[in-house]
Amino acid sequence: MTAVTDTGHTPLAPAARTTRAWRVIGRYGSLGMLGILVAIVAALAPTTFATSDNVINILNQSALSAVIAMGLTFALVTGEFDLSIGNIAGLSGVLACKLIVDAGASIPAAFAVAVGVGAAIGLLNGFIVTVLNVNALVATLGVGTMAVGVNYAVADGRPVGLKDPDDFLAISLGRFLGIPYPVWIMIVLAAVLWLLLNRTVLGQSMQAVGGNPVAARLSGIRVERVRVVGFMICGTLAGLTGVLLATRTAGASVSAGDSYLLSAFAAAFFGSAVLRDGQFHIVGTLVGVITVAVGFNAIALIGMETYWQYLFQGLLLIIGVGVGTVARRKTAGA
Amino acid sequence: MTIESARGTPVELVDHTSLLEMRGISKRFGGLQALDDVSITLRGGEVLALCGANGAGKSTLVRILAGVEQADGGEIALDGRVVPIESPQRAADLGLNFVHQELNLVPKFTGLQNMALGITAGRSGFVATKALRGRAGEVRELLGYDIPLDVPVEKLSVSDRWMVSLARSLMRPARFIAMDEPTASFTQDEADLLYGVIRELTTNGVGVLYISHRLEEVLLVSDEVTTMRDGRVVGSHRSDRLDVVSLTRHIVGHEVEEPTRHVGAKDAARGPVRLAVRGLGRKDKVSGATFDLHVGEVLGIAGLAGAGRTELARLLIGADRPSSGTMTLDGARYAPRSPHDAIRAGVALVPEERRSQGLLLGESIDTNLAVAALGRARTMFTGFSPRSSRRTGRRLAERFAVKTDDTSRPVLSLSGGNQQKVVLAKYVRTGPSVLVLDEPTVGVDVGARAEIYETIAGLAREGTSILLISSDFDELAVCDRVLVMRHGALVADVLGAQATKALLTRLCFRSGEVVPEDSTTR
Numbered sequence: 110m111t112a113v114t115d116t117g118h119t120p121l122a123p124a125a126r127t128t129r130a131w132r133v134i135g136r137y138g139s140l141g142m143l144g145i146l147v148a149i150v151a152a153l154a155p156t157t158f159a160t161s162d163n164v165i166n167i168l169n170q171s172a173l174s175a176v177i178a179m180g181l182t183f184a185l186v187t188g189e190f191d192l193s194i195g196n197i198a199g200l201s202g203v204l205a206c207k208l209i210v211d212a213g214a215s216i217p218a219a220f221a222v223a224v225g226v227g228a229a230i231g232l233l234n235g236f237i238v239t240v241l242n243v244n245a246l247v248a249t250l251g252v253g254t255m256a257v258g259v260n261y262a263v264a265d266g267r268p269v270g271l272k273d274p275d276d277f278l279a280i281s282l283g284r285f286l287g288i289p290y291p292v293w294i295m296i297v298l299a300a301v302l303w304l305l306l307n308r309t310v311l312g313q314s315m316q317a318v319g320g321n322p323v324a325a326r327l328s329g330i331r332v333e334r335v336r337v338v339g340f341m342i343c344g345t346l347a348g349l350t351g352v353l354l355a356t357r358t359a360g361a362s363v364s365a366g367d368s369y370l371l372s373a374f375a376a377a378f379f380g381s382a383v384l385r386d387g388q389f390h391i392v393g394t395l396v397g398v399i400t401v402a403v404g405f406n407a408i409a410l411i412g413m414e415t416y417w418q419y420l421f422q423g424l425l426l427i428i429g430v431g432v433g434t435v436a437r438r439k440t441a442g443a
Numbered sequence: 444m445t446i447e448s449a450r451g452t453p454v455e456l457v458d459h460t461s462l463l464e465m466r467g468i469s470k471r472f473g474g475l476q477a478l479d480d481v482s483i484t485l486r487g488g489e490v491l492a493l494c495g496a497n498g499a500g501k502s503t504l505v506r507i508l509a510g511v512e513q514a515d516g517g518e519i520a521l522d523g524r525v526v527p528i529e530s531p532q533r534a535a536d537l538g539l540n541f542v543h544q545e546l547n548l549v550p551k552f553t554g555l556q557n558m559a560l561g562i563t564a565g566r567s568g569f570v571a572t573k574a575l576r577g578r579a580g581e582v583r584e585l586l587g588y589d590i591p592l593d594v595p596v597e598k599l600s601v602s603d604r605w606m607v608s609l610a611r612s613l614m615r616p617a618r619f620i621a622m623d624e625p626t627a628s629f630t631q632d633e634a635d636l637l638y639g640v641i642r643e644l645t646t647n648g649v650g651v652l653y654i655s656h657r658l659e660e661v662l663l664v665s666d667e668v669t670t671m672r673d674g675r676v677v678g679s680h681r682s683d684r685l686d687v688v689s690l691t692r693h694i695v696g697h698e699v700e701e702p703t704r705h706v707g708a709k710d711a712a713r714g715p716v717r718l719a720v721r722g723l724g725r726k727d728k729v730s731g732a733t734f735d736l737h738v739g740e741v742l743g744i745a746g747l748a749g750a751g752r753t754e755l756a757r758l759l760i761g762a763d764r765p766s767s768g769t770m771t772l773d774g775a776r777y778a779p780r781s782p783h784d785a786i787r788a789g790v791a792l793v794p795e796e797r798r799s800q801g802l803l804l805g806e807s808i809d810t811n812l813a814v815a816a817l818g819r820a821r822t823m824f825t826g827f828s829p830r831s832s833r834r835t836g837r838r839l840a841e842r843f844a845v846k847t848d849d850t851s852r853p854v855l856s857l858s859g860g861n862q863q864k865v866v867l868a869k870y871v872r873t874g875p876s877v878l879v880l881d882e883p884t885v886g887v888d889v890g891a892r893a894e895i896y897e898t899i900a901g902l903a904r905e906g907t908s909i910l911l912i913s914s915d916f917d918e919l920a921v922c923d924r925v926l927v928m929r930h931g932a933l934v935a936d937v938l939g940a941q942a943t944k945a946l947l948t949r950l951c952f953r954s955g956e957v958v959p960e961d962s963t964t965r
Contacts (some may be wrong), residue, residue, distance in 0.1 A: 311823035317814050320803035327762065327794050327801075328869065329786030329818025338823075386805065 128439065135436025139383045139393075139429045143400045150407040157410050165288060171402040172291035173350050178373040178380075178394045179302050180346025185377055185389040186306065187339035188319040189245040193234060193253030194373060197227050197344055198351035198366025200260045205352045206269040206361045209277070216276060220352055227348015228341050230256060235337030260363045267362075274359030281356040291353060298346075303391045305342075315339055316388070375426045376401060382433030400425060461523065462487040462650040463539075463619055468517035470503055477503045479674045481517070485619070490641060490651045492665035492682070494658070494694055496747075496916075496948045499671040501654055505621055508652075509541050510534040521618075540612035540620045548604060548611075550597035554590055555579055558611045582613045587643040588636060602633035606640070620644065621652040624749065626660060638664050656747045658687045658952055670694050687953070695949045714738035717908040718777070718790070718877050720759070723768030728754040730931045732768070736877065741899060741909040743922035743939070745947045751931035752912045753795055756879050759910070760785040760792040772877070786819050789876035793867055793883055795912075797859070801866035808850040808857065808865060812836035815869045839868040844894050860891025867898065878902060879910040884918060896921050916944040927951060 151159045177194055184191040201223035208214040208222060230252060237248040271277050283290050306312035317325040318335045326332045350369060355361040379400065380393025404421045463485045470478040478500045485491045493501050506512040508519065510528040518525050521537060528534050534541075548557045559575050576592070583590050590606050591599060599607065605625060612620060626634040641651055641664055655661050661668060662682050669679045670693040678693050685693075718736040723729065729751045736742050746752045757763045759770070761779025770777040772788055779785040782792070794800035803811055813832045833850065840850050843864040847857060854865060863883065870878065880899070884892045899921060903909050911922055919925050925942040927935040927950040935950045 307829070308827055309823070310817050310820045310825050310827050313810075313813065313827050314817050314823055316806075316810075317803060317817060320806055321799075323800050324794075324802060325814065325818070327760075327782050327792060328815040329781075329783040329791075329873070330814070331781065331783050331818075331823075335823070388805070 131436045131439035135382070135386065135433050135439075136384055138432045138436065139379060139400075140396060142425075142429065143396060143403065146400065146403055146407070150403065150410070154407070154410045158407065163406065163410075165292065167399070167402045167406050168292045168295070169289045170406070171398045172289075172295040173353055174369065174372050174376060174401070175295045175395055175398040176298060176346050176353065177350040177369050178376040178398050179299065179391055180343040180350075181373045182377050182380070182389050182391060182394045183302075183306070183315065183339045184245075184343040185381075186319050187315045187336050188322065189238060189336060189339060191231075191234060191249045191340060191343045191347075192246060192370065193230065193249040193256060194343060194347035194350075195366045195368070195370030196253035196256040196260070197230050197347035198354060198369055199361075199363055200230075200256045200263075200366075201227050201348035201351035202355035202361035202365050203260055203264045203269055203351075203363060206271060206355050206359075207263055209271060210269060216280075223352045224345060224348040227351070228345040231341040231344020231347075232337065234344065235340035238340065239333040239336050257363065264361075264363060268360055269362070270358075270360035277356050277359050281353065294353070299391060299395055302342075306391055311335070311338065319389075372398075372401065372422070375422055379426055379429040382429045386437055387433060397429070400429075461485065462521070463652075464520040464523075465504070465508065466518050466520065468504065468507060468514045468519075470500075470507060470512065470514050477674050478507075478514070481671070481674070481676050483669050483676065483679075485650045485652060487618070487650050488645045488648045489666040490645060490653050490664055492653045492655065492661040492668045493671065494655075494661060494668055494690065495671035496694060496951070499694075500674040501671055502623075503674075504671075505541070505623065505652070505654065508534065508539065508621065535615075538616060538618040540617045542605065542609050542612060542620065542622050542625065548596045548608060551595055553593050553595055554599070554603075554607045554610070555592040557596055557607055558582070558592075558614050560611065578614055579610070582610045585613060585643060585647060586610065586640045588640050600633070602629050602636065605629075605637075609640070617649060619650045619652070621654070623654045624656065625653075626655065626657065634660065656749075656952065658690050662687065662690065668693075672696055691949055691952050694952060695945045714740065714906075717773060718759075719771045721769050723755070723758055723765050723770065724931075725754060725758055725763060725766050728931055729758060729765075732758075732933050734926055734933060734936070736908045736910060738908055739903050739906045740924065741903050741911060741922045741939075743919040743925035743942070744910065744912045744928055744933075745916060745919055745925050745942075745951060746912075746914070746928035747951050748914065750928045750951070752928050753881055754931075755928070756792055756881050756910070756912060759877075759879055760790055762792070783818055786815065786873055786875070787821070789874065790879070791815065791870040791873060791875040791877070792879040793870055793881060795881040795885075797863055797866055797886070802854055802862060804855055806854060808840065808845070808847060808852055808854050809833050809836045811854045811865050812839055812850070812869050812872065815873045819873045835872065839872055840865075843868045843871075843898060858888070858891070860887040860895075863887050863895065864891065864898075867895065871898075871902065875907065877908045877910065879912070881912045882914065883911070884913075884915065916942075916947045919947065929953075 157163060177198060181191060181194055204226055205219040205223040208219040209216065214222070234249050234252050237243050237252065238245045280290055285293060306315065314325070314330045314335045317328070317330055318332050322332050347366070351361070351366050354365055376397030377389055377394050379397035380395070381387050381389045383393035383396045385393065401422055404425065405418050408417045408421065461484050464483070466482045468478050468481045469476075481500065481504060483491065483493070483504070493504070495501050503512065507514045508528065510531045510533050513529065519528055520526065526537060528537065549560070555576060558579055579592055586606070586609070588606055590610050591603060596604050596607055609620070625637060629637065644651060653661065653665055662685060665682045667679060668682055668685060668690065670677050670690070672694065677696070680693070714737045716735045717738045720735075721733050723732040732755055734742070744752050744755070754763070758765045761781050761784050764780070772790065777788060779788060779790070785791065798804060803814065809832065813836060816832070817827075837850050840847065845857065845861050845864045845868070847861070854862060857865065867883065884895055887895065899909055899911065911919065913919055919942055920939070922939045922942065924939055925937045925947065926933050927937065927947060929951060937946065937950070
């Protein structure tokens with residue numbers, strides 16, 4: 110990074126040219142992978158892939174992963190981890206269904222309570238990490254496990270289904286301007302969260318805390334508070350994901366959110382290699398989620414076995430992050 | 444058997460052949476001649492103390508001996524044989540051991556486990572626990588100190604940890620040990636134990652190189668004292684021929700006037716008090732600090748490493764909580780609970796460690812310039828405009844002469860001096876009324892240094908009160924007044940015009956007992 114200070118009009122030495130090439134690869138490599146992937150699949154399945162229905166379908170499949178992964182991005186930006194998001198999603202989904210079935214709560218009330226529980230668990234995570242000074246991995250693993258326990262207590266471990274599911278299902282199935290509600294939710298949230306991270310003092314403070322907590326504190330930033338807010342945003346969006354997931358089937362089960370934990374981490378880390386040098390950010394996370402969804406979609410369209418999905422997702426993560434890391438080292442070392 | 448105490452009656456000296464000799468060592472760093480034809484001699488079974496002010500070249504000399512740095516000229520002889528020491532490994536193989544202030548122990552390991560580190564495993568590949576314990580027992584006997592072997596070192600006191608570190612270096616046969624400021628964080632009792640251990644070592648023929656700022660201690664433990672000044676040896680003397688006053692004179696270079704005459708002759712035309720500090724203390728690090736900082740004043744704090752200056756600065760900005768004392772800022776009570784409180788009240792600290800405490804190394808110049816302004820925001824739930832922030836940042840970069848054509852570049856693309864300007868600028872951006880600078884020109888080239896002094900002077904003219912902590916006593920010439928800190932206490936108050944390097948150095952070393960009439964003691 111330090112070596113290249115040319116402004117473009119001086120003739121480049123071969124080493125500097127290599128450095129610049131590596132920087133381009135580091136920044137745009139992941140995005141390029143998405144492009145190549147789209148091109149290959151479009152060629153292999155010309156009639157089914159590049160249709161507006163399929164694009165909407167891909168986005169719809171991305172929506173929930175995107176919501177939970179964007180939440181996780183906030184925890185990661187502040188330099189923390191949250192392993193409880195999958196469990197939060199499971200708990201909030203079950204809670205929402207249970208409230209409607211057993212307590213006769215209205216859908217908005219059930220939504221509010223379930224999302225609020227997500228926020229409260231995030232607050233608890235933040236409290237344990239900042240006040241008790243417990244490592245985030247341990248703290249969120251513990252809190253997540255406790256959430257599973259609560260979940261079993263609430264639902265007796267049995268799946269909960271709504272008896273009169275139409276209004277509930279409409280949240281997932283309904284469309285506005287031909288685009289499903291979950292996609293709208295993803296788009297609106299992405300915009301709001303992008304603004305929060307890039308256009309507020311809070312978001313900038315989060316990035317400073319993630320960059321160097323000691324310097325941030327000596328600069329007057331309230332590091333603990335910033336971290337707690339990061340965990341709360343993370344928990345809130347995990348809660349929202351859980352409820353939205355329940356609206357897909359009008360039912361919920363204890364383990365429904367589990368698969369989202371790893372996919373959210375994969376998307377956020379893949380996204381950290383998009384456009385920036387290893388920093389977590391909203392657009393990157395979205396690109397990560399969508400890249401995975403395109404891959405899954407292609408695997409289905411081409412007719413490959415389901416296990417390819419896992420191989421693809423793991424490989425994508427390693428290549429995305431690996432190329433970014435190598436590129437950073439090349440540009441820094443040259 | 445040779446030395447009970449250097450203060451005691453002259454004991455019969457056995458014919459000591461020189462154990463270690465460094466002859467004509469020179470070392471240059473860029474434009475700075477760090478060592479110039481330095482020679483020292485250490486006999487087996489003796490303690491040679493190395494004394495000198497900050498920057499006299501003691502550390503560089505030790506680093507060369509340890510193989511960390513290579514000398515430009517000169518030679519090192521062990522038992523009269525010239526030996527090249529090209530790496531720390533080589534130094535260890537020669538039986539040269541170094542106990543630094545940074546102990547490099549594994550906190551979770553027991554004393555024995557730590558001592559076993561670096562000892563090659565038995566032939567089987569397993570750690571030969573019994574043999575190790577046996578060896579550790581011998582070392583314990585050699586030191587005459589009951590080192591706790593089976594307690595994790597994180598549970599040990601500072602001095603016990605130091606002893607473990609010393610014992611580790613003795614697990615292999617040692618001829619020579621260098622101790623760098625061993626007693627810096629020891630209590631008196633612990634220090635006494637160390638003196639006993641040193642006596643045991645020398646009785647066994649080990650040569651000890653002892654570096655300390657505490658002159659009474661130096662005279663107590665050493666047989667000979669070599670003083671250094673500005674990279675040269677200025678003299679070597681038998682310890683029993685020295686006292687604290689004469690030793691101070693050797694360190695400083697010439698007879699200096701009594702400091703008491705300067706104190707009290709304060710500048711009459713001084714502005715109103717901005718920050719009043721009364722009896723501020725924290726545990727054993729800072730005790731009863733009392734001073735006034737006036738509007739537009741540049742107040743220096745001189746002291747040796749470990750005198751408690753950084754700890755005092757951290758109390759001023761609420762990074763640590765004081766255990767005693769009060770502060771008022773512009774007449775109102777000032778008790779910051781965090782750097783956020785301080786920066787909102789208008790008190791900012793430019794920290795000592797630029798890279799670890801000052802900068803977000805992965806970010807752009809723009810982002811770094813904005814960070815303290817974020818910290819000053821009353822609520823975090825307000826908008827942030829990158830464009831106007833960048834504009835403000837660019838103006839600041841110009842005002843502080845940060846040499847870059849584009850502030851969106853990574854901050855790491857700047858030189859050290861320009862990085863320091865960025866740290867300074869980000870705090871000035873918050874409009875502080877009190878700016879504390881902790882060693883602001885360490886690792887800064889001469890040109891940038893002058894620009895930083897210019898900035899400090901300019902801020903003071905505009906009414907900002909400056910507190911300048913520095914170990915570079917020439918630098919303190921920019922101050923209106925200089926306080927001297929020693930062992931956690933402010934011990935002298937000197938007018939800037941009279942704060943010569945010689946006087947400050949002397950005040951930093953001098954202890955209260957030596958000059959009973961020292962009315963500068965607060």
